[in-house]
Amino acid sequence: MKKIAVFASGNGSNFQSLVDAEKAGRLVGHIQVLISDKPDAYVNVRAKKENVPVFSFEPKQYTSKADYETVIVEILKEMEIELIVLAGYMRLIGPTLLKSFPYKIINLHPSLLPAFPGLNAIGQAIEYGVKFTGVTVHFVDEGMDTGPIITQRTVAVTGDDDVDTLSEKIHQVEHQLLPETVNLILANKISINKRRVLINEN
Template sequence: MKPFRIAVFASGSGSNFQALADAVQAGKLDVRIELLVCDKPRAKVVERAEQAGVNVFAFKPKDYAAREAYEADILRKLEEHEIDLIVLAGYMRIITPVLVEPWYGRMINIHPSLLPSFPGLHAVRQALDHGVKVTGVTVHYVDGGMDTGPVIAQRAVSIELDDTEETLMERIHRIEHELLPHVVQRISQDKVRLTGNTTRFEEGRGEDHESK
């Protein structure tokens, strides 16, 4: 039986890539990480992928005339590797319709806030600046907007009085590293349904969660 193949897109250190790879290694995630796509060839995540034996497509955006041009190359790589799901995990590039339209419903992103609060860059800093008491982590489908796609799953993280951006981000990362492999596993098992702007996510303990 053909394994469920994922492509991870990342731009930086790749801690969420590592969390996925570790979950696969531990037998907690029954997928194959087939491809890493990275827009920074010297990023730490490239080294992580090579150590894990994962194929890498690393490119420099400045070598292309437009975003659409390198996304056309990415599309060819996804087809070549028979990818079933794209996982954006710290990928810091705007996604155009060239990629979004053919992959809608098969592309997810992880974001360090409880969307729709604090979309975009510096979500943890935004939460601290606004003085909210709770933030969190969201995994959602990608629809081409700025963190606007249908929510699949969320987990809350309380903000402490003495939190800095670094201490809060550390706790958020711990939740990300648990939630992302869990969501990918449920998608690979066909336990996540997307209908219009509504998702139904089966946790695996008998309860379903519906998000809009």
Template structure:
């Protein structure tokens, strides 16, 4: 990244995009030193696409089944990201494992948020897993992405206490509230450090 240049980031999402919204608002308000170059979405009818349109953020949506393999659709994604000059990728509810094509292109620059205190409850429905296990404490983890499922190096975590009368819905609300504060904060720190590194070059 050249001196004084804001990072260009891409957000990946598959669903309603509440974390996308929190990040986009933080960028718009100048809290995150970045511009959002693109939303990548693997569900062309996902609500997150409407959110991106409201922020006038370009969207690349696709259906995995329209490609012969993960290699092929990831090659197209990498091509789109490079065309847009993307420096970092932040997953915001993207429900696919990142493959080696994307990992190799953006090694160490792909970050995910997960609704549990990893390594506990990786994978799908982490909130439901924690609720069913009746743990006393769960939380949120922001981590770098590697080849595994929610196994990359942890950047930051925040815990959530499970109330005696907790419901799955109330737990989800608590966790989402923390996600919407923690993720933009971590992104700001990571990108500020990247800009500082850029000024040393």
């Protein structure tokens, strides 16, 4: 079974959705490790409850991003990781990781990219008064939420929605779309042509 590393910084509900999918037999791969840049984040508690190994680090203890990413790459290579899933990981991935895992790092973002990249995407959608927003899973490149888009799913925004209610609707979609997209990748149903992602459902 193909091995997955999940990177997260916060509550970890999307990490949990992947764990639950694996336990239910709905995930092609196996979650081998959680990488967290916040030692006190609740996602670390979730991982320990699920017996998933945790590597938690504090970036300020390293002299540069390259230094801590070098350590992470060594861990991932030793574990024979085949796919990295950013699920609420609040740091830009640097060249060290990108070069070591080309087109093997995906990110989950709570908007229909290229709309509302970066932080507070849900708040931006509310502020702009859009009628639809959504969820995007994309490959990671050197930019902020600029990599090739793999899958997207829309979420309707009503006049009654605020950040909390819209966040809940988006989380529900994320918890479905992320495992589905991971499965597409690990089943080799994804190809890339000039940054355009092609999906073979057959």
